[in-house]
Amino acid sequence: MRAPLHLTLALALGLAAVAPQAASAQGHPQTRQGFWFNGGLGYGSLGCQDCGSREGSLSGGLAIGGTLSQKLLLGVGTNGWTKSEDGATLTVGTLTALMRFYPSATGGFFLLGGVGLGQVHAEVSGFGSGSETGVGALLGLGYDFRVGNNVSLTPFWNGFAMSSSETDANVGQLGLGVTVH
Secondary structure, eight states: OHHHHHHHHHHHHHHHHHHHHHHHHOSSOOOOOSEEEEEEEEEEEEEOTTOSSOEEEEEEEEEEEEESSSSEEEEEEEEEEEEEETTEEEEEEEEEEEEEEOSSTTOOEEEEEEEEEEEEEEEETTTEEEEEEEEEEEEEEEEOEESSSSEEEEEEEEEEEEEOSSOEEEEEEEEEEEEEO
16 A cells, blocks of 8 residues: 555656756647647546545546647546456546646646546446446646657656545546646
8 A cells, every 4th residue: 555655656756856957858849729639547446435545547538628728728538447356346537627737837746736527437247237326526637748849758646536425435546647738
């Protein structure tokens, strides 16, 4: 449980230390305009209020939206986590309206937040399946490293969660995405 948290903190501190040098060394300026798209994959750590421990597995997300200014992007996104083991599959996901905020109009560092719907889906081979839908939320951060005029490699950390009257789930994501501006 502590290893993913330490890895996340180390990545965030590393990005903060490297970001100013990377921005000045980039041959492609950080311009944002029009529509944007992001897709990413990585590791996710799932937990819940009454869980005894966290579970790790594949996690990812997709988002699309429009640019309001060099500092503010709005859009819609989905984030998910899934794990299959011994004939059982558990999936947690969110669909949120989101805001991507860049503190510097010329920098690549951003903060991400969103609210919407969340769902937990469980399926056991031979027994059936069930789902719970409720409120979903997302908080995250990342950095766009420009590799082309309109393309960035984007390491990110996201935390997303869902809560309903019957259950809850939360996921910490660490991964790498591609952003097209």
